[in-house]
Amino acid sequence: SGEAGSVPPPVSVLPLHPAIAPLQFLLGRWSGEGEGGFPTIKSFRYGEELFFSHSGKPVIAYTQKTWKLETGEPMHAESGYWRLKSDGSIEVVIAQSTGLVEIQKGSLDAEHRTIELKSELVGNASKVKEIRRVFKATDRELSYTVQMATTVTNLEPHLQAILRKI
Numbered sequence: 491s492g493e494a495g496s497v498p499p500p501v502s503v504l505p506l507h508p509a510i511a512p513l514q515f516l517l518g519r520w521s522g523e524g525e526g527g528f529p530t531i532k533s534f535r536y537g538e539e540l541f542f543s544h545s546g547k548p549v550i551a552y553t554q555k556t557w558k559l560e561t562g563e564p565m566h567a568e569s570g571y572w573r574l575k576s577d578g579s580i581e582v583v584i585a586q587s588t589g590l591v592e593i594q595k596g597s598l599d600a601e602h603r604t605i606e607l608k609s610e611l612v613g614n615a616s617k618v619k620e621i622r623r624v625f626k627a628t629d630r631e632l633s634y635t636v637q638m639a640t641t642v643t644n645l646e647p648h649l650q651a652i653l654r655k656i
């Protein structure tokens with residue numbers, strides 16, 4: 491029995507902030523597999539988990555981790571924050587385990603639960619010039635694609651994955 495107010499209440503009892511209600515479909519834990527490639531690398535498969543949560547504030551917290559399917563060895567990870575602006579546009583900031591940071595801006599098609607994002611800023615990257623991310627959700631599935639442009643390659647697919655709500 492700790493002091494009242496010493497810890498935040500459990501997320502399950504915090505009402506969703508109305509500003510992020512259109513993104514409610516993202517909330518929860520998603521798990522699945524993806525496939526990576528690029529013109530300059532060998533293609534690969536990976537396991538992945540995404541977790542979208544909120545604390546009653548007008549922002550969704552996002553964490554992602556990936557692993558090698560054969561061994562479970564950790565691969566890329568990232569985390570960030572998703573918000574809806576008053577004009578209906580969407581803004582996402584992401585920090586990657588590689589040190590790269592992204593500011594993503596785009597739009598939500600609420601009817602089709604589709605989010606399209608294009609990097610406004612890619613920082614601390616050695617090769618990456620631009621990143622585009624598209625997410626599509628149904629009740630049970632969340633799929634996404636990531637495209638990137640580098641110093642030597644125009645915009646090409648790097649990742650695609652399908653995850654299920656767990």
Ligand code: HEM
Nearest residue numbers: 526528530531534536556557565566617618621636638640
């Ligand atoms: C390679 C960026 C996400 C696994 C690369 C390369 C870049 C890059 C610039 C080198 C390409 C080249 O040499 O021409 C990114 C960005 C990501 C991302 C910007 C997110 C937006 C991921 C994820 C995984 C992953 C989630 C694993 C699940 C790999 C692997 C390679 C690679 C295995 C090839 C081997 C290597 O060079 O390390 N990525 N990556 N990447 N990426 Fe990603």
